[in-house]
Amino acid sequence: MADGNEKAIACNIGFIGAGNMAWAIGEGLVKTGAVSSTQIIVSAPTDNNLGRWRQLGSKTSFENGDVIKNSDVIILATKPNKLDEALNDAIRTLPPNEVHSKVFVSILAGVKVDGVHSKVNAVVPKSRVVRVVPNTPVAVGAGASIYCRGPTATTEDLNLVKKIFSCGGICEEVPENLMDSAGALCGCGPAFIYIMIEALADGAVKMGVPRAMATKFAAQTVKGASMMVLETGKHPGLLKDEVCSPGGTTITGVHAMERLGVRSALMDAIEAAAKRSIELGNKY
Ligand SMILES: NC(=O)C1=CN([C@@H]2O[C@H](COP(=O)(O)OP(=O)(O)OC[C@H]3O[C@@H](n4cnc5c(N)ncnc54)[C@H](OP(=O)(O)O)[C@@H]3O)[C@@H](O)[C@H]2O)C=CC1
Numbered sequence: 001m002a003d004g005n006e007k008a009i010a011c012n013i014g015f016i017g018a019g020n021m022a023w024a025i026g027e028g029l030v031k032t033g034a035v036s037s038t039q040i041i042v043s044a045p046t047d048n049n050l051g052r053w054r055q056l057g058s059k060t061s062f063e064n065g066d067v068i069k070n071s072d073v074i075i076l077a078t079k080p081n082k083l084d085e086a087l088n089d090a091i092r093t094l095p096p097n098e099v100h101s102k103v104f105v106s107i108l109a110g111v112k113v114d115g116v117h118s119k120v121n122a123v124v125p126k127s128r129v130v131r132v133v134p135n136t137p138v139a140v141g142a143g144a145s146i147y148c149r150g151p152t153a154t155t156e157d158l159n160l161v162k163k164i165f166s167c168g169g170i171c172e173e174v175p176e177n178l179m180d181s182a183g184a185l186c187g188c189g190p191a192f193i194y195i196m197i198e199a200l201a202d203g204a205v206k207m208g209v210p211r212a213m214a215t216k217f218a219a220q221t222v223k224g225a226s227m228m229v230l231e232t233g234k235h236p237g238l239l240k241d242e243v244c245s246p247g248g249t250t251i252t253g254v255h256a257m258e259r260l261g262v263r264s265a266l267m268d269a270i271e272a273a274a275k276r277s278i279e280l281g282n283k284y
């Protein structure tokens with residue numbers, strides 16, 4: 001952890017679950033210098049994902065209890081259907097009645113914060129929970145994370161969670177009733193955009209542009225368009241109009257997109273993902 005770094009986070013951070021999302025958060029935190037890799041401990045039942053964490057310099061364990069004992073903030077990063085198993089596994093190595101009052105961050109898609117609070121408190125009494133939907137671009141400092149508070153989470157807990165996830169981009173509090181829909185946008189959105197980048201590149205390849213060049217130009221164009229929306233504050237429709245010359249190339253392409261229902265496809269994608277998040281919340 002770099003001295004004088006205003007992003008510096010002093011506490012130990014644990015991950016139960018070592019997969020894609022945990023890695024994106026951990027890698028992002030270490031890259032920004034907010035935490036040293038030695039402040040991180042990670043657990044998973046197999047070694048499939050743990051090697052890269054050891055290479056980073058973090059501690060790893062097959063015991064979820066080790067993570068709970070050795071961390072101030074524990075990020076629950078299993079799939080939603082593995083939460084019960086993960087907490088039961090933890091009991092194996094937790095000294096009875098000795099570990100109390102930790103801050104847990106649940107990133108499990110759809111799962112309601114009250115439910116996680118009850119389950120966690122059955123294992124680690126007096127713990128507080130914050131629910132977060134992050135996205136993988138936190139790995140490169142361009143994430144969009146949202147959070148809501150659990151029943152006993154304090155303002156201090158929320159500030160700490162906001163600080164952790166702000167290292168990876170923007171991080172904003174939303175009411176829990178928006179976590180599924182805003183989470184579908186932030187959490188799943190990168191996958192939808194990757195498909196768009198791939199498809200834009202495919203179009204250019206079809207028209208003769210070499211693949212590597214096409215992918216680079218597609219990604220940079222998406223980045224540039226995003227920055228225009230964020231930095232000018234102009235409505236995306238107005239920015240689109242500024243690109244479309246009368247009788248020109250862009251409006252001809254826009255017509256093709258409208259004919260094929262690209263807007264509807266994207267709206268359907270968010271709606272479907274949000275509904276699935278609600279479904280997962282009802283199940284777990
Ligand atoms: N991927 C994303 O972009 C986003 C994911 N999320 C949420 O993050 C969570 C993790 O997703 P993701 O990282 O993609 O999933 P992965 O499948 O990549 O990772 C899941 C991890 O959980 C571990 N695991 C399984 N069972 C247990 C257990 N009993 N105890 C401890 N760890 C266990 C797996 O172990 P092993 O390594 O042995 O397989 C693996 O390391 C999900 O709940 C998802 O909804 C939220 C927002 C975005």
Ligand SMILES: O=C(O)[C@@H]1CCC=N1
Binds near residue numbers: 109187188
């Ligand atoms: O697909 C999923 O369920 C997870 C949650 C958001 C992004 N990935």
